[in-house]
Structures are given as C-alpha cells and as structure tokens.
C-alpha cells in the first residue's frame with residue numbers, strides 16, 4: 001500500500017473512459033476498476049462513480065454499505081490519495097442528502113439486537129430474546145434493510161396492480177375496505193440467517209452480513225390475500241410469476257424487488273399485509289403495505305410494496321437475479337457467477353438453533369459460554385436448553401433433537417407448536433429440554449441441535465456440503481460450547 005504512487009483527485013477525474021481506464025477514489029485509496037466493470041452485478045451503473053470519490057457518490061452506492069464490497073475494491077487499488085483530499089471527500093459525504101432521514105428511531109435497539117449495520121439498518125434479535133415469546137414483539141423483530149426506509153405520504157399512497165402494460169390502483173383504505181382480511185401466523189427468516197457459521201478454514205469466508213442465529217422472527221400478519229386482489233382484476237394465472245416492487249429505490253430508480261411463482265401466489269396464505277401482531281406495520285417492517293410469503297425466504301416478502309406485476313418473467317431486480325441464489329461451491333467471486341443458471345431461492349429449508357443459554361455478547365464471538373444454573377435449574381440440578389425450529393415451505397417440524405456427543409446419541413426436545421393445517425405450518429416451533437447436571441462433563445462440551453420436518457428432511461451436520469460464497473441457506477447443525485460453573 002505504502003509503495004503505491006500518490007494520485008490527486010484531478011488525476012482520478014481524468015479516468016472516466018474505456019481508453020484511459022475507469023478510476024475512483026475512496027478514503028485514502030485510488031482504484032482502477034476497469035477490470036471490474038464487466039463483472040459488476042449492477043451492470044454499467046458503476047461507471048457513474050468513475051473519476052469521482054465514492055463518498056460523493058454515496059447516494060447511488062447505498063446497496064454497497066457492506067464490508068465485503070470494500071474488500072473487493074481493495075483488489076483494484078493502484079495508489080493513494082494525498083491527505084488533504086481525503087478530508088475533502090469525507091466532507092462531501094456529509095453534504096450529500098441523507099437518504100436515511102426517514103429511518104425511524106429504534107427504541108432499545110442495542111438491548112434487543114446485535115446491530116450489523118446502521119445505514120442501512122440491519123439488526124438481528126439476540127438469542128435469549130428470540131425464545132422469550134412465541135410471537136416476536138415488533139420492536140424486537142429483526143430488521144433487514146437493503147437501503148433506506150422510504151418516505152410515505154399515506155394520503156397519496158397508491159398500490160398499482162397490473163400486467164406490465166396497464167395497471168389498476170388501490171389506495172390504502174381501498175385495500176382494507178374492499179377485501180376480506182386474513183391473518184396468518186408465520187415465521188420470517190432471512191436466507192442469510194446463520195451465515196457467519198458458514199465461514200470455515202477449509203472453504204474460506206463467505207460474503208454478506210454476518211448473521212448469527214437471529215435473522216428470524218415469528219409474527220401474526222394481517223392483510224388481504226394476494227390471490228383475492230389478483231382475482232378481482234382478472235389477473236389470476238395471467239402470468240408465471242408475480243413481481244413485487246418496493247418504494248425503497250436508489251437515485252437511479254433501482255428499487256428493491258422480488259417475485260414468486262404464480263403457483264405460490266394462488267395459495268391461501270400469501271398476504272398483502274398491513275398489520276404485524278395486530279398493530280399497524282411499523283416503518284422498519286414495511287409500512288404501509290408489505291408482502292408476506294409464508295414458508296419462503298424473507299427476501300421475497302417485499303416491504304413498502306407499491307407495485308404488483310403479473311408477468312411471464314421473474315422480477316429483474318438485483319435481489320432476484322443476482323443475489324439470494326445458492327451459487328455452486330466452486331464460485332469464489334460472486335461477480336463471476338453465471339446467475340442465469342442458478343434458480344432464485346424461494347422456500348426455506350428446515351432450520352433450528354439453540355438460543356438459551358446464550359451470551360448477551362455477539363454470538364459469533366463467543367467461543368465457550370460459561371453457565372451457572374439458576375432458578376428452576378439450580379433447584380432441580382438441571383440445565384435447560386431452548387431454541388427455535390422451522391420446517392420451511394409449510395412443512396411442520398416433526399422433532400428437534402439435542403446431542404452432547406456430536407451426533408452419536410440424541411435427546412428428544414419438547415415442542416411448543418401451533419396445530420397447523422398440513423403443509424401450511426408457517427409458524428416456528430419453540431423447543432426446550434432439561435438435562436440433569438450429573439450427566440454433564442465438568443470440562444467444556446459441545447451441544448448441537450437439529451430439527452426434522454414432516455417429510456423427514458433434516459439438517460446437515462456441517463456447512464461443508466452446502467457452503468456457498470454468499471453464505472445463504474445455512475441450516476447445518478447449530479453448535480454451542482458450554483462450561484458448567486456449578
């Protein structure tokens with residue numbers, strides 16, 4: 001780094017063409033991104049940053065406020081910026097309009113969450129909070145925002161529903177008044193939940209927000225059936241996919257979007273929701289309207305939805321076409337993946353995690369957790385272990401088991417679950433078990449859990465067989481290491 005030449009912003013500004021190369025500056029570095037331009041998932045958008053400091057391009061760069069992007073950038077470093085110019089760039093960043101000005105105040109956020117990023121806001125629920133109630137309280141429910149929370153004027157808000165050529169519109173009140181309401185209790189889980197545990201020495205690090213076990217929650221969602229709305233406009237079965245577009249767009253009008261197959265949209269429980277746990281949706285969770293696709297990864301449950309398009313094509317958003325895909329293990333640079341050959345993730349897989357005992361420290365960092373049995377555990381000379389499980393795709397959880405010997409023998413956990421119709425088991429299952437202290441070693445020991453769904457799908461013992469560079473769909477056995485402090 002120190003052996004690299006110094007270039008001023010004036011020099012950087014000269015490199016905005018194919019012939020001269022595409023350069024940009026960020027913090028103290030100068031980068032030649034020419035070789036990267038072809039591979040950029042967002043296509044030619046990246047050229048808008050050429051010749052400039054990224055700080056000043058921050059508005060069009062919001063989806064990239066993630067560490068790994070800067071790691072990627074580091075590979076293209078060709079020089080350093082003189083100190084004075086770094087300060088000027090930092091100042092330029094402050095002057096850019098704050099796209100995040102409509103993000104809400106988040107009460108007790110550090111108490112309930114491990115915050116993974118502030119802008120955009122990404123926060124996962126702490127494990128002990130997850131297992132404190134069957135329905136996750138709104139202010140404790142994980143938040144996964146790819147961009148800013150958009151501004152909404154409810155009096156002007158319109159939901160457009162169409163086939164891509166013409167569209168019908170519904171106001172917020174129309175939607176609530178004209179259609180029958182429907183409530184579904186469903187877990188919502190990010191495809192990247194448990195991503196951090198996919199990092200391993202043999203295969204390397206994965207790229208993306210390093211979630212521990214808390215990018216999941218369980219809530220009662222109320223709204224109208226997507227099917228009813230499509231039917232009322234004669235759009236049922238008029239295409240193979242139903243696309244959703246959110247109000248959160250960058251300045252190039254690239255908005256968050258996703259789609260689901262029409263077959264899923266026809267099912268009873270896909271909602272255009274306006275309430276969560278019987279309260280009006282909060283802005284972090286999609287006010288005024290969001291889609292809820294039970295059994296499917298969170299990415300398809302588009303928040304702040306204002307357009308629904310029935311089409312023969314999938315959504316062409318970045319998050320449908322070039323993200324939320326399980327890339328082959330051989331791919332080490334997501335930019336080089338042939339995304340068209342990999343389907344978009346839809347249904348979740350069977351998942352479970354241990355949430356108690358747990359530290360209040362970031363679970364990714366806790367190596368050995370020291371536990372002192374208290375309350376009932378102290379009285380009964382037991383250790384209580386608790387967690388959650390979900391089947392995914394509406395498959396009920398059949399059992400959850402715990403092993404203290406890496407899978408040789410298993411203890412059956414007690415399940416707290418709703419009676420749910422066959423293949424519509426959208427809610428999560430909480431589970432617990434009590435192990436006599438006399439059965440536990442005095443040395444540190446591992447506890448693993450794994451669930452099985454009603455189709456007898458179970459979780460793989462390690463991430464090795466399912467590793468992928470974006471670290472999605474990690475449902476390997478969850479392991480914690482405990483030391484009893486009796």
Ligand code: MTE
Pocket residue numbers: 141142143144145146147188189190191245246247248256257284285286297298299300301302303304305
């Ligand atoms: N919808 C919009 N418009 N913008 C987003 O960034 N994030 C998606 C999905 N819907 C997102 C979105 C992802 S990846 C997940 S996991 C869920 O919303 C998270 O929902 P929550 O924040 O209500 O927990």
Ligand code: MO
Pocket residue numbers: 144189190191192298299
């Ligand atoms: Mo997600």
